[in-house]
Amino acid sequence: MKKTALNLMHHAMGGKMVPFAGFEMPVQFEGVNAEHETVRLGVGVFDVSHMGEFWAEGPDAFELVQRLTTNDVAALYDGKVQYTCFPNGKGGIVDDLLVYKFNEEKYLLVVNASNIDKDWAWVNANNTKNVTLRNASDATSQLAVQGPKALEAMQKLTTDKITDMEYYTFKVIGFAGVKDVLLSTTGYTGAGGCEIYFENKDAEKIYKAVLEAGAEHGIKPIGLAARDTLRLEMGFCLYGNDINDSTSPIEAGLGWITKFVENNPFVDRPLLEKQKAIGPEKMLRAFEITDKGVPRQHYEICDTAGNVIGEVTSGTMSPMLKKGIGMGYVPASHSKLGSEIFIKVRDKLVPARIVKLPFYKG
Numbered sequence: 001m002k003k004t005a006l007n008l009m010h011h012a013m014g015g016k017m018v019p020f021a022g023f024e025m026p027v028q029f030e031g032v033n034a035e036h037e038t039v040r041l042g043v044g045v046f047d048v049s050h051m052g053e054f055w056a057e058g059p060d061a062f063e064l065v066q067r068l069t070t071n072d073v074a075a076l077y078d079g080k081v082q083y084t085c086f087p088n089g090k091g092g093i094v095d096d097l098l099v100y101k102f103n104e105e106k107y108l109l110v111v112n113a114s115n116i117d118k119d120w121a122w123v124n125a126n127n128t129k130n131v132t133l134r135n136a137s138d139a140t141s142q143l144a145v146q147g148p149k150a151l152e153a154m155q156k157l158t159t160d161k162i163t164d165m166e167y168y169t170f171k172v173i174g175f176a177g178v179k180d181v182l183l184s185t186t187g188y189t190g191a192g193g194c195e196i197y198f199e200n201k202d203a204e205k206i207y208k209a210v211l212e213a214g215a216e217h218g219i220k221p222i223g224l225a226a227r228d229t230l231r232l233e234m235g236f237c238l239y240g241n242d243i244n245d246s247t248s249p250i251e252a253g254l255g256w257i258t259k260f261v262e263n264n265p266f267v268d269r270p271l272l273e274k275q276k277a278i279g280p281e282k283m284l285r286a287f288e289i290t291d292k293g294v295p296r297q298h299y300e301i302c303d304t305a306g307n308v309i310g311e312v313t314s315g316t317m318s319p320m321l322k323k324g325i326g327m328g329y330v331p332a333s334h335s336k337l338g339s340e341i342f343i344k345v346r347d348k349l350v351p352a353r354i355v356k357l358p359f360y361k362g
Helices: 007-012 032-041 061-068 113-125 150-157 200-213 224-234 269-278
Strands: 016-020 023-028 044-047 052-057 080-087 093-103 106-111 132-135 140-146 170-175 178-184 193-199 282-289 300-302 308-317 324-331 340-345 348-355
Touching: 007 023, 023 224, 032 044, 032 224, 044 200, 044 224, 052 061, 052 113, 061 106, 061 113, 093 113, 106 113, 113 132, 140 150, 140 200, 150 193, 150 200, 178 200, 193 200, 224 308, 224 324, 282 340, 308 340, 324 340, 324 348
Parallel strands: none
Antiparallel strands: 016 023, 044 140, 052 106, 052 132, 080 093, 093 106, 140 193, 170 178, 178 193, 282 324, 282 348, 300 308, 300 340, 308 324, 340 348
């Protein structure tokens, strides 16, 4: 079991530790609902050091990243971040990831913890032009400081202006007395804030400084359970639940990161372009329970006649909306907004309806 550089601090702060993606990680501290509300209304800090970081550098770095990802890397400018995915050559998804552009010859790819080895093998197998690749995952720590008060609190720790940074941009700055810290206005909560990358040796110093800087705003450590409820309220996909090697970005509602523009010859482009043109047979849809009940992953989705038409990929009781919400793949014929479906909860068919994302609009 791997441990992040902040493992001892999590134990000291009373974190409930569980195995996750090969790491011992805090699933919660105070409790899921309280932590969720802390992020939505103020500021919370997550240790996400289990995430993977790959550097791609050299004259052909742009060509490699453009070919391996569905979004249009050419649209990036220096200091801009892009959400995208790796298509797998068979119409599915290797992983979803973030691409950071430093310049035409230098990119950072941030991938999911559970897929680090698979992604690293995939990128290397497709590196036909000897782009310099470096897997910095084990040497890099990452904090996600999320919430409406996050940037205001973190501004205390740097002389660089960060409170006016645009969404999905980044800077390399001095932060909490540490040089060359990467700070980006990204996150997985929909609550605003930033993500911060630094070397493991600086982890405890930076974590303590973040907690101190956010104290006046009621900052608290947040576990993985609240990270999941927060992302689901926004309808953000989770790899392994809502997307995987057998789901396409078109089926998953990720057409917005699948750019069929000129000079973007990404893996699976012809296949995905055809699928978009004729329409997918199944689609990932968001739903809310209209009665009492909490949907969970793998619960069956049924039509009005009780026939099984799909299964829940992600589900929870929304801490902010106080109702059951979830996502799942349904046939295109049942995917229209407002359509009535049923979720099988403990052998009972609970009514639900297809809704537009995000669930929580703040």
